[in-house]
Amino acid sequence: MEKIQETSLEIKERFAKVNVQLQEKDITERLSALVNKFRVPINEARRNVINYFLKVHNINQDEFFANAGFANQNPVKIAELVEDNKWCTFNARVSILWDARHEKILQTGVLGDETGTIVFTTWKSGGSPVLEEGKCYTFKNVVTSEWQGRMSIKINKNSEILPYQGDITVAKKLVTIVGAMVDLQQGSGLIKRCPECNRSLSKGSCGEHGKVEGTYDLRIKGVIDDGIASHDVILNRKLTEELTGITLDKAREIATEALDVGTVADEMGRKIIGSYFEVTGVQVDKNLIVDSIKPFRADVSNQVDALLAAAEA
Ligand SMILES: [Zn+2]
Structure with missing residues (x-):
C-alpha cells in the first residue's frame, strides 16, 4: 500500500511538471486495481497508469519523458x-x-x-x-x-x-551471463602448452619458441548464447574437469585409445552442448575468463521477451 501511495505521488509530481494536475485519488485507484486486483507488478502498473493519463490528456510520450524530469540529471556511478x-x-x-x-x-x-x-x-x-x-x-x-x-x-x-x-x-569487475552452451571452439579439450611461456601449442609448435616438448592441459573454449548475444568463454583445467567429469588422465586415455586428440573435445561437447549455464568471470577482450560455472534451469528466451517488451513499452 505504501508503495502505491509513493508511486501515485511520484506520477502526480511528474505530470505536474508538464502542467497537468492529476487527482491523487484517481491515480491511486488505478494503481491499486492493477496491483491488488490484477496482481500486476508495481513497475508495470506505474507504466500502465502513466500511459493511461498520457492518452487521456493527449500528451506526446517523448515530450513527457523529456520534460518530466525522469532522470536524476547528476550523473551517478x-x-x-x-x-x-x-x-x-x-x-x-x-x-x-x-x-x-x-x-x-x-x-x-x-x-x-x-x-x-x-x-x-x-x-x-x-x-x-x-x-x-x-x-x-x-x-x-x-x-x-x-x-x-x-x-x-x-x-x-x-x-x-x-x-x-x-x-x-x-x-x-565480474560479469555474469546465463545462456546455452552452443559450441566448443578449436583449442578445446586436451591441449599442449609451451613449458617456457605457457602458450598453447599449434601442431607441436609455440608461436614464440618453435618446436617444443609440450605439457598437457585441459581447457574449454566455449560459446554461450544468452538469446541476446554470443559470448566466448574460457574454462581452465579445474573447471573443465568439474564440468565434464573428464580428468586430465582420463582425457589422455581417451585420446590414446582413439588415436585422436580431437575425440576429447567431442566427448566434452556431447556432455555440455545444449545445456544452460550461469557463468561468472572477468571479460578480457573478446573472452570471458570464467571464475565459476553452474547449471541453470530456465528458458533464457524469457529474457529477450522481457527486454523486448520493455523496449517497446
Ligand atoms: Zn613458448
Missing part, C-alpha cells in the same frame, strides 16, 4: 545502480561489445566506470547511435532493469547518448 526500473544518467566507457544474436538488437555489451560494470542493450527501433568499443559516453535518461538478480541498462526512445570528453578507467 555504476555501482549505485542497484534498483530495478530507475531512470538515471551516468558516464561510462564501452568496455566490450558482444555479437548481437537477435535481429531487433542494435548493440549489446558491457559499460564500465571506476566503480563497476553493467550490461547494456540498444534496439534498432530505439534510434540510439552506434557506440564504439573503448569510447566514453554520457548515457542520459536510461533505465535500470533487473532480470534473475542481475542488473542491466535499457536504452529507450527517451534516452540520449552523447560523447563524453573525460577519461574513465574501468574497474575489473
Whole structure:
C-alpha cells in the first residue's frame, strides 16, 4: 500500500511538471486495481497508469519523458545502480561489445566506470547511435532493469547518448551471463602448452619458441548464447574437469585409445552442448575468463521477451 501511495505521488509530481494536475485519488485507484486486483507488478502498473493519463490528456510520450524530469540529471556511478526500473544518467566507457544474436538488437555489451560494470542493450527501433568499443559516453535518461538478480541498462526512445570528453578507467569487475552452451571452439579439450611461456601449442609448435616438448592441459573454449548475444568463454583445467567429469588422465586415455586428440573435445561437447549455464568471470577482450560455472534451469528466451517488451513499452 505504501508503495502505491509513493508511486501515485511520484506520477502526480511528474505530470505536474508538464502542467497537468492529476487527482491523487484517481491515480491511486488505478494503481491499486492493477496491483491488488490484477496482481500486476508495481513497475508495470506505474507504466500502465502513466500511459493511461498520457492518452487521456493527449500528451506526446517523448515530450513527457523529456520534460518530466525522469532522470536524476547528476550523473551517478555504476555501482549505485542497484534498483530495478530507475531512470538515471551516468558516464561510462564501452568496455566490450558482444555479437548481437537477435535481429531487433542494435548493440549489446558491457559499460564500465571506476566503480563497476553493467550490461547494456540498444534496439534498432530505439534510434540510439552506434557506440564504439573503448569510447566514453554520457548515457542520459536510461533505465535500470533487473532480470534473475542481475542488473542491466535499457536504452529507450527517451534516452540520449552523447560523447563524453573525460577519461574513465574501468574497474575489473565480474560479469555474469546465463545462456546455452552452443559450441566448443578449436583449442578445446586436451591441449599442449609451451613449458617456457605457457602458450598453447599449434601442431607441436609455440608461436614464440618453435618446436617444443609440450605439457598437457585441459581447457574449454566455449560459446554461450544468452538469446541476446554470443559470448566466448574460457574454462581452465579445474573447471573443465568439474564440468565434464573428464580428468586430465582420463582425457589422455581417451585420446590414446582413439588415436585422436580431437575425440576429447567431442566427448566434452556431447556432455555440455545444449545445456544452460550461469557463468561468472572477468571479460578480457573478446573472452570471458570464467571464475565459476553452474547449471541453470530456465528458458533464457524469457529474457529477450522481457527486454523486448520493455523496449517497446
Ligand atoms: Zn613458448
